[in-house]
Amino acid sequence: MSSTDEFFSAISAGDANELARILQQDPTVAGSTHDGMRPVRAAALAGHPELAEPLRRQGVPTDIFDASAIGDVDTVRDLLDADPDQANAHDTDGFTALHQAAWFGRLKVAELLLARGADPRAVADNDTGLRPINSAAAGGHPTIVHLLLDRGADVDDAQAGGITALHVAAGRNDVAMVTLLLGRGADPSLVSASGRAAADYTVDSEVAALLP
Numbered sequence: 001m002s003s004t005d006e007f008f009s010a011i012s013a014g015d016a017n018e019l020a021r022i023l024q025q026d027p028t029v030a031g032s033t034h035d036g037m038r039p040v041r042a043a044a045l046a047g048h049p050e051l052a053e054p055l056r057r058q059g060v061p062t063d064i065f066d067a068s069a070i071g072d073v074d075t076v077r078d079l080l081d082a083d084p085d086q087a088n089a090h091d092t093d094g095f096t097a098l099h100q101a102a103w104f105g106r107l108k109v110a111e112l113l114l115a116r117g118a119d120p121r122a123v124a125d126n127d128t129g130l131r132p133i134n135s136a137a138a139g140g141h142p143t144i145v146h147l148l149l150d151r152g153a154d155v156d157d158a159q160a161g162g163i164t165a166l167h168v169a170a171g172r173n174d175v176a177m178v179t180l181l182l183g184r185g186a187d188p189s190l191v192s193a194s195g196r197a198a199a200d201y202t203v204d205s206e207v208a209a210l211l212p
Contacts, residue, residue: 003029007019007023030060031061043055064080064089065095080112080113096118097109102133102148110132120133128159133145134157136165137168137174140177146180155184162190166182166198170199171201178202198211
């Protein structure tokens, strides 16, 4: 197994001691990626955001997408001060910083990005076609969904395949999110590319009762 593979395996396992050992042995892995994912964001995605700070102390770089994923408002602010266009930039994986904040539930970062001109309806530059509202619904973050809608997102904005946030919430059997979206005007009759309405995505009776 290469040093890079070992490094990202340790990130997935949340093993800070192993990460320190690998970085000491091969400092070049600090700038590596795995399937296009940088270390700090990989840690957040693996459910180990606590690794971000020790990783950064050991020389692992942090960009605006990483900082948004871990909720580092100060770094996001500094990066936007240096380059305001980063508010709407896409990373190599096709997502904006707002997508990251929405998926990981980083409310303060999302507020800052929107205040600095981030597009609440941004479309991911990849085959998912994700919008921030889709990411927030999939992540189960109602406050961010409300924020995005208040700042101009469309409750029925669809990702690839015609999947709306309501479809996503129904598929997660998320009663609270389905209730929120319906309350904000989501259209339960909209069908995805596969011809399925929101009610067709749920197996939860309470969610089904909310949907025609």
